[in-house]
Amino acid sequence: MVESGFSSPRHDAFPAGLRVLVVDDDPTWLKILEKMLKKCSYEVTTCGLARDALSLLRERKDGYDIVISDVNMPDMDGFKLLEHVGLEMDLPVIMMSVDGETSRVMKGVQHGACDYLLKPIRMKELRNIWQHVFRKKIHEVRDIESLEGNEGLQMTRSGSDLVDDGHLLSGEDMNSARKRKDAENKHDDRDLSDPSSTKKARVVWTVDLHQKFVKAVNQIGFDKVGPKKILDLMNVPWLTRENVASHLQNVDLNHEGDKKGITSAPVAEPKGALSIDIPDPHKAQSSQISFDHSLGSVDSGLKFALFNSTNQTRYSWSEIPEIQFKQECEPLQLENGFSQLPLPGSQHQVQTEYLQPAASISSGPSITEKEVSSRPLYDEYRSNHVKHLSPTEAVDLFPVPSRNQTLNNQVFNPISATTSSMKNQGISLNDLEFAQRNLNGGVGVPIASLSEDLQFCWLQGECYAMNIGLQDFECIEYNDPAPIAEIPFLLYDAPRFDHEHLFDPTEYAAIDQGLFA
DNA sequence: TTTGTAATAT
């Protein structure tokens, strides 16, 4: 099934022989692209009509490895084609167009485009496209394995941002229209739809979620709080009682653990933490800001302060550079090119823990702790948001809206979330969510071609779950214009390696030689 | 049976 061996006899040159189908109504572009692609040693097929492209693809479902299609074409909308391809042959599709209108780009990504190129397209972009194919295969393997009944992997990560040159808006290989992989693990009610998140997700208590939680708690009354009640009030469909229970437990624990040593009297009472412990007014004052509007009593305010000061810290923007993931990676043996990708049969195991995107987020986790003088902005941001108000501030700018579901940010598996939302009230932010997810995860890592990049790509491929909730973006984008300038900085100041120097046969050789062994 | 919680696991 996954077999789509390269017709090219040259098995040694890695990306060579990739069978690319180019679709564009503009013959000029077609020619240009063909030329460029051939220069990359790809096997090119051009096509001026989307319809033709489709039939070509249908004729030989395994005749191509990847499709590059223009967005606007007379006979068939590029997206339409994209959809079909995703649905029928599940090939990676790269969209392209002259304008970079975000809505359009998003649409492309939403519809399953694995990448979106802006014309004029440059060689370096084309040189990298093979990675999409590559990644895709990895996914497939993973999916299959997951179906074989192993446990889930946890995905958590913050996002990165657009690529510097703004030319390559790399997305994920998420075909919204992807073919359903039948089998399913009996449990796990959610996400019966997203192949990429086939595994059970771990709830990530985003600010938004936590807000709901807090809100619920306050609505109920600290004395009567109970997982069930909270859960109900939160009105987050996919959340389970356990989730809430767990969170509840931690919430108060954390509180006590607060180094500031808040009046945690030796209370024997279990629920003490939640109800007692009234922190000094000052504290409450400063950290409560964002929440008072949502509740009544002063008590509540104080309570919130508790939650805020201790817990939300981690959600601060300052966290964003802390990209971390932990997950399993399929070992890959590239010795013989794509045809050798580990297929559903193989079962080597490679554990990649906390693999920080090498070149890129190199400053990652540690930066939070250290003083990085060369990053005044960062420091400033950090001191402001972390030390004092923590992310709360961000939240402040974004008052809890009255609408509920709308902001469900469990970016984790948008589909499920969405599904449930709809079930509940027919509202859905699917698009935004989805798009954002893609932007977060997919973008940022140019599909370069170094070993490092590769790793990154895989991870990326795996990590659909971004911690950065929608709200984060909203905060920044819609509420506080100022910090905007800093975002790219905070988010992405990493991968600015230059892709240009990467393409030399040697590189591939390097890859070949057990980079992954 | 359902719910809340403590303990324990990942």
Next chain:
DNA sequence: CATATTACAA
């Protein structure tokens, strides 16, 4: 760590 899972009692 933060969150999940388990076990058990109310």
